Amino acid sequence: MVDKIKSRQHEILTLLLENKAGLSIDEIATALDISRNAVQQHFATLQKNGYIQTGGFHKTSGRPVRSFILTEAGINSFPKQYAWFSELLLTNLKEEMGAEALQRYLHKLGANLSQSLLPQFVGKQADEKLDGLLKIMDQLGFQAKAIKDPDSNGQVIEACNCVYHDLAQKHEEVCEFDRTLISSLLESEIEHVECMAKGGAVCRFKIINRGEHHD
The missing domain is CATH 1.10.10.10 (Winged helix-like DNA-binding domain superfamily/Winged helix DNA-binding domain)
Structure with a gap:
C-alpha cells in the first residue's frame, strides 16, 4: 500500500x-x-x-x-475504491433481493469457493485441515489463529481483523460468506460467537465437534 x-x-x-x-x-x-x-x-x-x-x-x-x-x-499499490464499490453492489442487491436472499447468495458464494479449495483438504486429519484453513484465511487478509475454548476445550478460530469490517457493519449478511467457507472446509459446524462488526474485540468461530451441544 x-x-x-x-x-x-x-x-x-x-x-x-x-x-x-x-x-x-x-x-x-x-x-x-x-x-x-x-x-x-x-x-x-x-x-x-x-x-x-x-x-x-x-x-x-x-x-x-x-x-x-x-x-x-x-x-x-495505489489506492483503490473496492470498499465503496462493494458497498454499492451490496446495497443494491439487498434492495432488489431482500436481506434473506442476499444471505443465501453469500452462502452460495462461500460454498462455491470452498468447493474449489476442497481438493487441498482431501485425506487430511482435522488438525491438518485447520492449519490449511488458517493459511487460506491469511491469504484472504485475515490475521487468524486457532485457540482452545476454555469452556469446552475445543478449538476456536480467532481473527483480530475483519477484511470486510466496514461492509459487515452495514450488511451483516456478509459474515455468512466466512461462516460457510470455514464450516465447508473443516466439514464441521461452526458457531460465530463474537463478531467485530457487532462490537466484538475479535471475530471468533467456535468449531462444533460431533456430539457437542450448543444453543
Missing part, C-alpha cells in the same frame, strides 16, 4: 504510472532532481518488493538505455 512506501519511492512509482512505456534512471533523476545513485538505491528497494521491473531499451542520441516499468503489484 502507498502509506507503507516512502514518499520519494511513491514519487518514482507515480512517474512510472504516468509513463507506462517506462523511464530510465537518468530520466527519473532529472524529473525528481535527485542523484542517479539515489534513484538506483530506491530502485533496489522497489524491485525487491516487486513494484517495478526492467523494461525495454530507450533509444537516445547515444547508446540505448534500459527503462523500468511498473509491475501489477506496483499499479495495485
Whole structure:
C-alpha cells in the first residue's frame, strides 16, 4: 500500500504510472532532481518488493538505455475504491433481493469457493485441515489463529481483523460468506460467537465437534 512506501519511492512509482512505456534512471533523476545513485538505491528497494521491473531499451542520441516499468503489484499499490464499490453492489442487491436472499447468495458464494479449495483438504486429519484453513484465511487478509475454548476445550478460530469490517457493519449478511467457507472446509459446524462488526474485540468461530451441544 502507498502509506507503507516512502514518499520519494511513491514519487518514482507515480512517474512510472504516468509513463507506462517506462523511464530510465537518468530520466527519473532529472524529473525528481535527485542523484542517479539515489534513484538506483530506491530502485533496489522497489524491485525487491516487486513494484517495478526492467523494461525495454530507450533509444537516445547515444547508446540505448534500459527503462523500468511498473509491475501489477506496483499499479495495485495505489489506492483503490473496492470498499465503496462493494458497498454499492451490496446495497443494491439487498434492495432488489431482500436481506434473506442476499444471505443465501453469500452462502452460495462461500460454498462455491470452498468447493474449489476442497481438493487441498482431501485425506487430511482435522488438525491438518485447520492449519490449511488458517493459511487460506491469511491469504484472504485475515490475521487468524486457532485457540482452545476454555469452556469446552475445543478449538476456536480467532481473527483480530475483519477484511470486510466496514461492509459487515452495514450488511451483516456478509459474515455468512466466512461462516460457510470455514464450516465447508473443516466439514464441521461452526458457531460465530463474537463478531467485530457487532462490537466484538475479535471475530471468533467456535468449531462444533460431533456430539457437542450448543444453543
